[in-house]
Amino acid sequence: MPRTDRASRIIAAPREQVFAALVDADALAAWLPPEGMSGRFERFDARPGGSYRLVLTYADASTAAGKATSDTDIVEGRFVEIVPGVRVVQAADFESDDPAYAGTMTMTWEVTAVDAGTRVEIRADDVPAGISAADHAAGLASSLDNLAAYLEQR
Structure with missing residues (x-):
């Protein structure tokens, strides 16, 4: 059964500045990876219909359980909707041979x-069954x- 996960937080920064951090590759690479991971974009085109490829790498490979390799998660994403200053909607697919991670998750x-x-506010619809609710909640909160x-340091 499809699952929806949610998270929210108030950030002490103007809306325009927060929104800009949602559509800038350098900013996203700096803050999006949850604790214990780093990220890099292999491509990034923030416009409706544009796409990205994000490689997330676990800092401690000995405890990692990556979806794509033993220590990485690879996300193929596309921007479904961008409403400046309001909303970014992405469709994300994890590269994995495990069917538990199959399917497209929509991140709003x-x-x-x-x-x-x-x-x-983050809403993740159609979260793959292989992603535990607790781990996903922790990852969203960490991001x-x-x-x-x-x-807030700026």
């Missing part, structure tokens, strides 16, 4: 101005913490 990132800065640290 929405930003809303609030008194304390910007509320960032949001990284985004806050990335923007």
Whole structure:
């Protein structure tokens, strides 16, 4: 049965600055990988219909359980919708021989101005069954913490 995971956080930064960090390859590579991982884009074209290839590498290969290789997750993504200053919708597929990671996950990132800065909400629809709910929740929270640290230090 399809699963939807959600996470949100208020970031002490203006909405425009937060949104810009959602569509810039260098910014995303800096804050998106959850704790214990690093990331790099092999290609990145942030426009509706554009695509990206993201390689996430575990820092500790001895404890890693990568989907593509023993220590990497590779995401083939495309930008479904970009509404400047409001929302980014991505369709993401993990490279894996394991059918538990098959299928397209839709990630929706929405930003809303609030008194304390910007509320960032993430909704992940059709999460592959191989991704545990607890691990995904921790990963989403870690990415949001990284985004806050990335923007609030500026």
